Each structure stands twice: as structure tokens, then as C-alpha cells.
Amino acid sequence: xxxxxxxxxxxxxxxxxxxxxxxxxxxxxxxxxxxxxxxxxxxxxxxxxxxxxxxxxxxxxxxxxxxxxxxxxxxxxxxxxxxxxxxxxxxxxxxxxxxxxxxxxxxxxxxxxxxxxxxxxxxxxxxxxxxxxxxxxxxxxxxxxxxxxxxxxxxxxxxxxxxxxxxxxx
Amino acid sequence: xxxxxxxxxxxxxxxxxxxxxxxxxxxxxxxxxxxxxxxxxxxxxxxxxxxxxxxxxxxxxxxxxxxxxxxxxxxxxxxxxxxxxxxxxxxxxxxxxxxxxxxxxxxxxxxxxxxxxxxxxxxxxxxxxxxxxxxxxxxxxxxxxxxxxxxxxxxxxxxxxxxxxxxxxxxxxxxxxxxxxxxxxxxxxxxxxxxxxxxxxxxxxxxxxxxxxxxxxxxxxxxxxxxxxxxxxxxxxxxxxxxxxxxxxxxxxxxxxxxxxxxxxxxxxxxxxxxxxxxxxxxxxxxxxxxxxxxxxxxxxxxxxxxxxxxxxxxxxxxxxxxxxxxxxxxxxxxxxxxxxxxxxxxxxxxxxxxxxxxxxxxxxxxxxxxxxxxxxxxxxxxxxxxxxxxxxxxxxxxxxxxxxxxxxxxxxxxx
Ligand SMILES: Cc1cc2nc3c(=O)[nH]c(=O)nc-3n(C[C@H](O)[C@H](O)[C@H](O)COP(=O)(O)OP(=O)(O)OC[C@H]3O[C@@H](n4cnc5c(N)ncnc54)[C@H](O)[C@@H]3O)c2cc1C
Numbered sequence: 120x121x122x123x124x125x126x127x128x129x130x131x132x133x134x135x136x137x138x139x140x141x142x143x144x145x146x147x148x149x150x151x152x153x154x155x156x157x158x159x160x161x162x163x164x165x166x167x168x169x170x171x172x173x174x175x176x177x178x179x180x181x182x183x184x185x186x187x188x189x190x191x192x193x194x195x196x197x198x199x200x201x202x203x204x205x206x207x208x209x210x211x212x213x214x215x216x217x218x219x220x221x222x223x224x225x226x227x228x229x230x231x232x233x234x235x236x237x238x239x240x241x242x243x244x245x246x247x248x249x250x251x252x253x254x255x256x257x258x259x260x261x262x263x264x265x266x267x268x269x270x271x272x273x274x275x276x277x278x279x280x281x282x283x284x285x286x287x288x289x
Numbered sequence: 290x291x292x293x294x295x296x297x298x299x300x301x302x303x304x305x306x307x308x309x310x311x312x313x314x315x316x317x318x319x320x321x322x323x324x325x326x327x328x329x330x331x332x333x334x335x336x337x338x339x340x341x342x343x344x345x346x347x348x349x350x351x352x353x354x355x356x357x358x359x360x361x362x363x364x365x366x367x368x369x370x371x372x373x374x375x376x377x378x379x380x381x382x383x384x385x386x387x388x389x390x391x392x393x394x395x396x397x398x399x400x401x402x403x404x405x406x407x408x409x410x411x412x413x414x415x416x417x418x419x420x421x422x423x424x425x426x427x428x429x430x431x432x433x434x435x436x437x438x439x440x441x442x443x444x445x446x447x448x449x450x451x452x453x454x455x456x457x458x459x460x461x462x463x464x465x466x467x468x469x470x471x472x473x474x475x476x477x478x479x480x481x482x483x484x485x486x487x488x489x490x491x492x493x494x495x496x497x498x499x500x501x502x503x504x505x506x507x508x509x510x511x512x513x514x515x516x517x518x519x520x521x522x523x524x525x526x527x528x529x530x531x532x533x534x535x536x537x538x539x540x541x542x543x544x545x546x547x548x549x550x551x552x553x554x555x556x557x558x559x560x561x562x563x564x565x566x567x568x569x570x571x572x573x574x575x576x577x578x579x580x581x582x583x584x585x586x587x588x589x590x591x592x593x594x595x596x597x598x599x600x601x602x603x604x605x606x607x608x609x610x611x612x613x614x615x616x617x618x619x620x621x622x623x624x625x626x627x628x629x630x631x632x633x634x635x636x637x638x639x640x641x642x643x644x645x646x647x648x649x650x651x652x653x654x655x656x657x658x659x660x661x662x663x664x665x666x667x668x669x670x671x672x673x674x675x676x677x678x679x680x681x682x683x684x685x686x687x688x689x690x691x692x693x694x695x696x697x698x699x700x701x702x703x704x705x
Binding site: 180 | 306332334335338349351354355356357358584585588589592612613614615616619621623625667668669670671672674675695696697698699700701
């Protein structure tokens, strides 16, 4: 927990293929394979999304595991906590679908599963050594490293990189 | 006399968030929390689940859940603060005096009871606030056939849905023209209003209850201002809240409706801090002093107070009175910031379909986002909240906000 690995985004490498979205949804299905996952209910959901930006191109957007996670403190049921791996996770059983976490997440990365009225989010794949999105990314736009390995400034690493990608094209 | 380095009055959102913050940073220091409730801290918004027995008391406990993992808080229940001496640095309670080095006042708020109903003493009248209220109501509902709710705010609506799910008839009397008038304007409510009607809750607007008829300590009917009587067995008052400041009379703590604090959550007296529903905070855009009734704010402010109390000077960013997310009758919605726009010069965009609604409010120059209502599709609500709070110039991304297709990547355009 002292120096957990995180998912970082190398925007310049992202081609917008959305393989990460599919592998994420499959990893969070019961069957854990694409063919069965497609027809599963509740529908397995991707916990990250690849968005399009006119100057930066495609941008994978996913939970930043904030140090002082606003979602965790805002939750009115105590459903969100930091687990032993240092990942912020939502306990589906405790979630009542009040969407307070959705309202306070400045990254907009908490999804709403409307079939079950529960919030869902990236959980850093607790059953895997390397998260499914990272492993499946064909261009290595997603990397799983400790903060020290990736950047000295954890909080701004993602933000700085992103604004750089955008500025270069403006 | 018992003495603690950190004494907290009120063991709910603000108090426990503060205690957690102190313990996270300084695990070995002693923190004592006093609460006048018989229960250990619990998630107050979940008491409606106690009413219809979807959850039990252990399901809604705070300690050990979510971020509240610090184990060794000294929490004293059934302990009511009666007065505060700022000279002696002591709080007197029914369980003796408690000394402190630093004190947090986090006694929250209590339901407003309308003047005309104040003196009625009778078993079936509720103003739902505490776990004990919910337990008592749950018990009474076993034999109830009709519940009349006075007030169409969020707490009453949540309670109404909890009760109607039990198969008990519910009538809601709303004095204003529409439900949820604190959170939106009449034109904004139609989707939610339909959901309420579909649920079977009977809503009467523009009427006020002026009395309750009782017999042998039990409720028989509610009397409206047009003299109509509505027979019922339970009355539930939901007319907003007022800060619990009475015990601070003559203490020297400066009070203006609630406890007034500076931008570091300290009161006018050194070493005495306040947070949550009882505290007077401020709107970060207008600077206007406000009190709030929000769990999210109570936690944020309590955590900030915790840091200040241990000497880490931390600025509190203020809040908006309206900052709500919830779901009513299967429809999610958020209402944030400035959303009452009638007779203002704000720039307002609304978009309505059969299944969704949004209202996006900019300042009169159209350069800053100041409020938003999203109903049904609340995707990326957090980005709207962020922009409302930061007060940034949004000119470059305005169209994306109006059309509700903003995502995090676009924010970089503002920051970069
Ligand atoms: C049914 C319901 C649903 C809600 N839903 C939401 C929601 O969805 N979102 C949201 O943001 N907010 C919601 N709220 C509001 C939210 O619960 C409050 O804003 C929040 O609890 C305020 O926290 P607090 O710590 O300031 O005060 P409180 O929760 O009011 O706690 C204060 C505590 O201090 C105790 N106390 C008071 N006086 C004394 C004294 N003299 N001595 C000792 N102890 C004392 C009280 O008994 C109480 O335990 C809801 C409230 C209710 C009732």
C-alpha cells in the first residue's frame, strides 16, 4: 500500500481503438470471456472510456485514485473505501444509487449501472497482477507503474501530460 | 473532570470526519466525541431505510465503513452538552464536565416545526431526523393506513417513497406551488412530478396544514388552511432544518443563525472550531454567508476543521446551499449551485425530452457556469460541479456544457 502502482496514460500513443474498454468490461463480467459477456445480465460495463478531443485526439479517461478521494468522503453510505492495495473501490452491496459520487467526481469517471441502480468505477482489477486495460492496450498508451517510476509529481502527472498534449496542437 | 486534547460535540458527518482526519494524521492523540443520541455514529441519510426495514442499525453504522477506519475514538453516547465555558475550556454535560485543548462544535441541525404545530403533543407526529425517530416510525407504521407528509422537500420525498413501498397510502401537502421548490423551479420538476404520481403518492400543492386532530394521544386527521380535514394515522413534518445552537447561549461564541466561523473553520474564540449543518459557511462565488444541510459539506468542512485543529492551517473553500444528488422514483437527478433563475439576468439554457431534462445556468455575461440541474442523464455531473465551484471562464467550452457532451479532456483546454 505504501507505494502502489497506478494506471498512467500516455495520450500520444492512444489511437482510440477502444480495446481497453472491451477488455475492461470482459474482466468485470462473470464469465470473463467476450462471447458470454455480451449476453450477460447485468450487462458488464467498462470502467474507463476513450473520449475524443478535437486537438488532442483520443483520450482514455479513468479513475485517478485521488489521494483525498472526493467520492469516498462524499458517499452517504460508506460504500467507497481505499482497499489494502491502495485502490479506491465501491462496495456494490452498500451502494444505494444516490449518485452523490457521480456529482463530486471532477473527472467524470464514475458510471451508473441503470439495470441494478448502482455506481461502478475502476477497481484496478483486484484479481489481476496487471489491470486488463493496461494488458490489452496494443500501443502501450496505458501503463501500470508506481508514481515514482512514472513521475515525481503524482497528482499532476496526468493533468500536465494532458494539457501538454492539447497545447502542442493548439 | 475528563480532559481530551481534541473534544468533539456531535458524532455525525462533521464530527466523525473531523475525528478521522485528526487520527489519520496523528494516530496516537486522544479524541473524544460526545453525542446526545443513544446510538453510535451512523449514516443519517440512510434512516429512511430503517423505516421500511430494508436495512438494520448495524448496516448503517459509520465506524469501520468507507473512510471511517480509525478504530480507537472515545465516543460517549447519551451525553448532551449543556453549556460551554471558553475561559475554563470545559463543556458541561449530563455525564459531567469535559475539558479540551481544541474543541469542535458539530451539533448539526434539527427539523423546523411550524408554529401552528408546535404545541401539539401526540404520538403519531414525526419530524424525521434521528435513527430513534425512524425506529419509532417503523414501529408505528405496522398499524398505519395513511401517512400525511407536510412539505415536499428531499427528506420528505425519500421518506414518502420508503413508506409507499410498504403499501401504505401517502399524501404529501406542499405549501409552495411545486415539490422540491428549494432545489428547482416549477418548470424543472415535470419528470420528477410524473415519477411521484406514478408511484401512487398523492400530492396536494398550494395548501398548508394548520392543525392536527388527535384523540387519546393518537393522530386522527390533518386540518388544511381551506378547513378540509384529511384523515390519517401519522403526520411527518419535513420543513427544513435549523442549527442546534441553544446550548451555546451566553457562551461568548458568535452566533448568527448558526455558529459563525472564519475561512479556517475557527469560531470567534481561539481553539474552538465548528463544521457541518450548525456552522455558518459562505458561498465561494458571492461570499454570502449561508448555512447548509448537506452531508457532503459537513464531511468536507469537518475534515478541514480537523486539519486546522492539529495546527495544519487549511483554507475551507466554502460551499453552495444547493449541491444535491439523488434518485426519486427511479429517476436520478442533480441540482447544483444557482438554479432559481426566475426574474434574474442569468443566461439560462434548458433542454427537455420525454425522458430527460437539463438546465444550465451561466452568469449574465455568459462567461461562467453558476448552476446546473440534470435530470435522468446525470453523466459527468462532477465536471459541472467542478466548474461551478472554481468559477472559471468557460467561454471555450460553453457549447459542450449546454449540449451536455463535455468530458474531462475538455477541461484541460481551460487549465492548459
Ligand atoms: C432522511 C435524511 C436524508 C438525507 N439525505 C441527504 C443526502 O442525500 N445528501 C446530503 O448531502 N444530505 C442529506 N441529508 C442531510 C445530512 O444528513 C446532514 O446535512 C448531515 O447529517 C449534517 O451533519 P452534521 O454532522 O453537521 O450534523 P448532524 O448529522 O445533525 O449531527 C449532529 C449530532 O450532534 C448531536 N447533538 C446535537 N446537540 C447536541 C448536544 N448539545 N450535545 C451532544 N450532542 C448533540 C445530534 O444528536 C446529532 O447526533 C439527509 C438528512 C436526512 C434526515
